Structures are given as structure tokens and as C-alpha cells.
Amino acid sequence: MSRLLFLLLFAVSACGTSQPVPPPSPSAEACPGGVEFTVKGTEAAMGLRVMTLEATNCGTETLELNxxxxVTVLDADRKPLPVTVRQGAAWISAVEAFDAEPQVVVVRPGESAVTGLLWRNTYTDITAPPVVGEHLEIAVAAGRPTQVFTPVGKSGNPRTIDLGSTGKLGVRPWTAVTP
Known part of the structure; x- marks a missing residue:
């Protein structure tokens, strides 16, 4: 009998008017380090790969990027892979945007900047398995906090850094996103 009374009281209390639920407040988990990364596009042609990354300032302070x-390429277990990462791409392929002179980019809260990653998926050393990165550890600049980012495409599918046996990754300087 007391169980039936409890269920009846529960049902009646649930029928009243409900108060609107406030939207969740931003948290450190939703915006680690004040920056949120997304994959804006990928290109692949004749073994040359390019991934465009966008960094959105979801913090409260203005970022100055120069x-x-x-970037550190990580495996499925989030351990660093033997990959040499350098600014520019002349040492991998001639792609002018990657070798442009860096400019100061000011990113206010809510604004974004883009960068790119470039590599070759060439496999010439059969003594070791191909190097495939599944995560990236990224800091927008020296002295800024790093965060682990898992690249996914617009459809939600993972995007890997399939370096073959080259072990080389070029990084493009930051550029502003124009509205």
C-alpha cells in the first residue's frame, strides 16, 4: 500500500508546471585552455595530405598568435609517435601557404584562426609498420597550455594522420578567419 501511495504522489508531483532549465554554463571541460579545435577540411592527392584546423577562442581573453x-602526433593510446614536426612545408612539398612569413593574428573571444597540417602518405620502409596518428596534442603557441584533440570530419568520422614511413609533418602559420 505504501508503495502505491509513493508512486501516486510521485506521479502527481510530476504533473505540475515545470520551471525552465537554464542553459549550462561554460566549463573548463567544454573549453580546455580557452581554445576549441575543429577540422575544417582535408585534401588528399597523389600521397600528399593536407588537414585544415580551426581554433576558436572560447575563453575570455584575447589570444595573440604568431x-x-x-603539434605532437599521438597514436591510438595517446602516446607520441616518432614524427618530426616543423613550421612550413618546403622540406616535404612546395605549398606556398605553408611557407608564408608568419603574421601576428589577434583572436578575440568568439573569433577563430586557421592553420594546416601537411604530410606525405608514402611508405618505403617495410621493416616497420606505417605510422598512423589518431590524436594530436596541440598548443596554439609556445607557453600556452596543450590539449589533446581527436580530428573528426563533418560526418563525425575520425581523420587520421597517415604518415606512411615518412615521419614528417609540416605546420602552416596561423591566419585569421574573416567573417
Missing amino acids: GAPL
Whole structure:
């Protein structure tokens, strides 16, 4: 009997008017380090790969970026892979935008900047398995906090850094996103 009474009271209390639920407030988990990364596009042709990354300032302070982000390629277990990462791409392929002179990019809260990653998917060393990165550890600039980012495409599918046996990754300097 007491169980039936409890269920009846529960049902009656649930029928009243409900108060609107306030939207969740921003949290450190939703915006680690004040920056949120997204994949804006990928290109692949004849073994040359390019991934465009956008960094949105979801923090409260203005970011001043000069140069390229600091990037470490990580495996499925989030351990660093043997990949040499350098600003520019002349040492991999001639892609002018990657070798442009860095400019200071000011990113106010809510604004974004883009960078790019460039590599070759060439596999010439059969003594070791191909190097495939599934995550990236990124800092927008030296002295800024790093965060682990898992690249996914617009459809939600993972995007890997399939380096073959080259072990080389070029990083493009930051550029502003124009509205």
C-alpha cells in the first residue's frame, strides 16, 4: 500500500508546471585552455595530405598568435609517435601557404584562426609498420597550455594522420578567419 501511495504522489508531483532549465554554463571541460579545435577540411592527392584546423577562442581573453601551433602526433593510446614536426612545408612539398612569413593574428573571444597540417602518405620502409596518428596534442603557441584533440570530419568520422614511413609533418602559420 505504501508503495502505491509513493508512486501516486510521485506521479502527481510530476504533473505540475515545470520551471525552465537554464542553459549550462561554460566549463573548463567544454573549453580546455580557452581554445576549441575543429577540422575544417582535408585534401588528399597523389600521397600528399593536407588537414585544415580551426581554433576558436572560447575563453575570455584575447589570444595573440604568431607563427604556427606546437603539434605532437599521438597514436591510438595517446602516446607520441616518432614524427618530426616543423613550421612550413618546403622540406616535404612546395605549398606556398605553408611557407608564408608568419603574421601576428589577434583572436578575440568568439573569433577563430586557421592553420594546416601537411604530410606525405608514402611508405618505403617495410621493416616497420606505417605510422598512423589518431590524436594530436596541440598548443596554439609556445607557453600556452596543450590539449589533446581527436580530428573528426563533418560526418563525425575520425581523420587520421597517415604518415606512411615518412615521419614528417609540416605546420602552416596561423591566419585569421574573416567573417
